[in-house]
Amino acid sequence: MDLSRTRIVLRERALVDVFDLALRFVVEHGAVYAKTALVVLPPFFVASVFIARAGGWIATWTFALFTVGFAVAPFTVLASRLVFEDDTGSFSAIKQALRAVHRIFALRVATILGGALGLLALLFPGAFVFVVTLFVVEVALLERASTSTAIFRSMRMVGRESGEAVMALLVLSLLYGVAVLAADSGGRAIIAVLLESRAPAPMWSEGLGWSYLSLLGFWLFVPYAATARFFVYLDVRTRSEGWDIQTRFTAIATRPLTRGPGQAASTSRSAA
DSSP: OOGGGOSSOOOOOOHHHHHHHHHHHHHHTHHHHHHHHHHHHHHHHHHHHHHHHHHOHHHHHHHHHHHHHHHHHHHHHHHHHHHHOSOOOHHHHHHHHHHTHHHHHHHHHHHHHHHHHHHHHOHHHHHHHHHHTTTHHHHHHHSOOOHHHHHHHHHHHHHHSHHHHHHHHHHHHHHHHHHHHHHHHHHHHIIIIISOSOOOOOTTGGGOOOOHHHHHHHHHTHHHHHHHHHHHHHHHHHHHHOHHHHHHHHHHHHSOOOOOHHHHHHHHHHHO
């Protein structure tokens, strides 16, 4: 990542400002996000519907929570390129994410297995695992770290700004739930009232636990969730590593040297 080319100001922000900035960023770059989403999200949505019809809601949401780590990866790369680089092509972002699939798989297995075992033993250790591994995907993708390095690197980052990481994880989890419920209830209302068509069954009817609209809401939320978490990652690095100061000095170092008229004349006289 080239710190001299940032398209946002790297400074400490309140968490609500980080999430607001992420929303405005996604809207501003909506075209490239939509193009990426049209390629990335349909396979996950179709697979989750198939699993839901075959195995029920437990299998559905287990699959969704595990594979969401793969779905966010292209959008994380895309957000980083839109912030730091000139290359903003969706397909190049997808290719970079695909090259890290094996690391993401190992990280998802380690995170979910560790968190699940912790939750079975005691609530706090399980929640602790999910907090300290909040940034493993960002570290693996953007810092090109190995699986073990990404875990320990994320742990160190969260250790410096644990409050920020805990609140970010809680807010993201809450927003995912809101997206699922809003898509289910709001989508049915739109279909019934505006389109005057028969709405699909709600996700809670007869203990179903899922609906086409709820799954659609979950996957459509992924681009924003990935961007928001990436911006939290930037905020944590700014707080703990002084990226705002580093960016300014990098910009000064890469700025072309310009001379005023007086300096040019003085240089000419010296040369003579």
